[in-house]
Amino acid sequence: MLTEGFWYTWILIPALIFFARVADVSIGTIRIVFISKGLKILAPVLGFFEILIWLLAMTKVFENLDNWLYFIAYSAGFAAGNYIGLLIEEKLAIGYVNLQIITQNSGIELAQKLSERGFGVTWHDAFGSRGKVTVIYCVSKRSNFELATGIIKKSNPKAFYTIEDVRYANQGVHPLPAMQRGFVQFPRRKGK
Structure with a gap:
């Protein structure tokens, strides 16, 4: 015993x-x-x-x-x-992350889908090693980054993206809770 x-x-x-x-x-x-x-x-x-x-x-x-x-x-x-x-x-999931998305497809549709879900986006045309690309920047709360990456994977599965921690972010546009979300009008680019 x-x-x-x-x-x-x-x-x-x-x-x-x-x-x-x-x-x-x-x-x-x-x-x-x-x-x-x-x-x-x-x-x-x-x-x-x-x-x-x-x-x-x-x-x-x-x-x-x-x-x-x-x-x-x-x-x-x-x-x-x-x-x-x-x-x-x-x-x-404290803090913010910066998503940098690079896509060979037109990035405007992806940027619009992110914007429609309440994410603030900034984009510009650029040139990569394989030709023209669109670079999209999206700073998001860490608690929302899975929503953003889900939109990226669904909308443009071949897009290259990186996620980096952000120590501090001032202001910005972030998704609202589902009940407060409305349609966000996305501006059209001139000449398209």
């Missing part, structure tokens, strides 16, 4: 170390994102809790340097915390 000391030493403490590391590394990942987005108030608050949890986990590890399972729990918690932190950051 397993003793109470066995459960404490070999199950409970390693589990607590694991979950403490998952928590502090997840918080650390989100804190770094907040720093990169310029959220000056939230980042230090998260940093406080990140280090507090880390100190609690490290105390248990240093108290029991002869127990190899604590090292495994600590390392596994670190790895899982990175993954979970990135998942949380992806779900938060």
Whole structure:
């Protein structure tokens, strides 16, 4: 029969170390994102809790340097915390992204479809290595970029596009919630 000391030493403490590391590394990942987005108030608050949890986990590890399972729990918690932190950051979708779309087809139809869905777009004609192209720029909230990429894939599946993080965006045109969305008149280009 397993003793109470066995459960404490070999199950409970390693589990607590694991979950403490998952928590502090997840918080650390989100804190770094907040720093990169310029959220000056939230980042230090998260940093406080990140280090507090880390100190609690490290105390248990240093108290029991002869127990190899604590090292495994600590390392596994670190790895899982990175993954979970990135998942949380992806779900938060804080900030803006810049979509740069390059298409050999007429980009005006794609720009119009994006505009009709409420996205602000800017475009110009350019020349690429294979001839004439249209370059479309669209700055969007991260929470809306999947909607924009869905429109691109449906409207022009061969379009080349990149997505870059934007630290700060002033003003702009962004999609409204579905109930507030109306038709946006797209200006026609002269001579077409």
